[in-house]
Amino acid sequence: xxxxxxxxxxxxxxxxxxxxxxxxxxxxxxxxxxxxxxxxxxxxxxxxxxxxxxxxxxxxxxxxxxxxxxxxxxxxxxxxxxxxxxxxxxxxxxxxxxxxxxxxxxxxxxxxxxxxxxxxxxxxxxxxxxxxxxxxxxxxxxxxxxxxxxxxxxxxxxxxxxxxxx
Numbered sequence: 001x002x003x004x005x006x007x008x009x010x011x012x013x014x015x016x017x018x019x020x021x022x023x024x025x026x027x028x029x030x031x032x033x034x035x036x037x038x039x040x041x042x043x044x045x046x047x048x049x050x051x052x053x054x055x056x057x058x059x060x061x062x063x064x065x066x067x068x069x070x071x072x073x074x075x076x077x078x079x080x081x082x083x084x085x086x087x088x089x090x091x092x093x094x095x096x097x098x099x100x101x102x103x104x105x106x107x108x109x110x111x112x113x114x115x116x117x118x119x120x121x122x123x124x125x126x127x128x129x130x131x132x133x134x135x136x137x138x139x140x141x142x143x144x145x146x147x148x149x150x151x152x153x154x155x156x157x158x159x160x161x162x163x164x165x166x
Contacts, residue, residue: 069144070140070145072138072152073140075136077137078132078163079093079132080115081131089123092118095116095165097113098111118150119151121151122152129156133156135154135157137155139151140152
């Protein structure tokens with residue numbers, strides 16, 4: 001039995017070849033999706049200046065598939081404890097306040113300076129660190145994730161850096 005090369009049905013069957021309506025339907029759907037996306041972007045509320053310092057954590061590839069609620073905050077801190085045996089590895093840091101932290105409600109709640117434990121996404125960032133080191137971390141917060149707050153990068157600060165830990 002010979003199969004039609006386009007629809008892969010036996011040539012004795014009626015083959016639904018490309019017609020104007022079969023091409024127009026996907027094109028109209030794509031056009032409607034583009035219009036909805038543009039309209040949705042126009043109604044976006046203004047972002048308060050304090051939130052603009054937090055960057056969206058989604059990579060360009062991830063943003064093509066689904067919007068992310070993750071935000072990344074640069075935070076200066078002192079390394080209190082390093083636990084490389086934990087899975088994922090964990091650090092306890094005495095960090096400065098994060099005034100523009102967006103809470104689970106979507107509102108700016110902020111966070112006071114305090115000592116807190118955080119999981120670390122990249123173990124390579126831990127090499128060469130010691131307790132007492134002054135560091136700047138990228139704290140990625142996604143209230144919908146299994147681990148809502150994760151350190152995604154760690155950079156050493158000069159030893160003369162003064163932190164505001166009050």
